[in-house]
Amino acid sequence: MNTQKPDPAGLVEADRPQRAVSIRRGSLYLPREMYDLYFAGAQTVALVAREDKILVIPLVPGSAGGLLVKTRNARGDRVVHAQEFFRENGFAEDFQQHVVLAQWSPEAAALVLSNLAKPQGV
Template sequence: MKCQITETGYLQIPSEIAQRYFATGAVIAILDEHDLLIMPVNYVGAGGLILKYRNAKGDRSVLVSELLPDDVDYGPRTVEWDENALALRIPLYVK
């Protein structure tokens, strides 16, 4: 699975990932060492960050710039669903 962190501080999520894990359209984002964790919120009224539609295909984006360290590597990422954390795990640095 692939996502992208843009230089403007957005996390871009393909529609397939957004529909599978983030159906409500709201998420919580937290830092976990060198990873960004994106967790679904049960319903939009509970708060969190809103996933915005990027295009008609259903790709989504969420502004995470406030959480990103100054030295983050921008660009595409291979991401994975972390069943223990119930979150999408996005590495902040490219190896």
């Protein structure tokens, strides 16, 4: 059963596999398998808010700007500290772990995060 909502921006498709990432205290946590599959070797990413989604775009090595993708543990999981981005876009910085859906979009060349909840009143 597909419970996915239609995507007017065309970034998410029902036939593409969905995975999960977590966000806590303004940091994005990527499992090693997801990093290896979609970001292999990327040291920086750009985050872009688009409608009710966030695009995580790997940047070309050596390019200026972006947020560092840091190794989190010996297993190879990664973390992107993006407190300022999440704060500017109205996401709470709390200690609760928020699991969100992630799906690769070849059209956007980005990992699209959806199912994001903002605090009420934002």
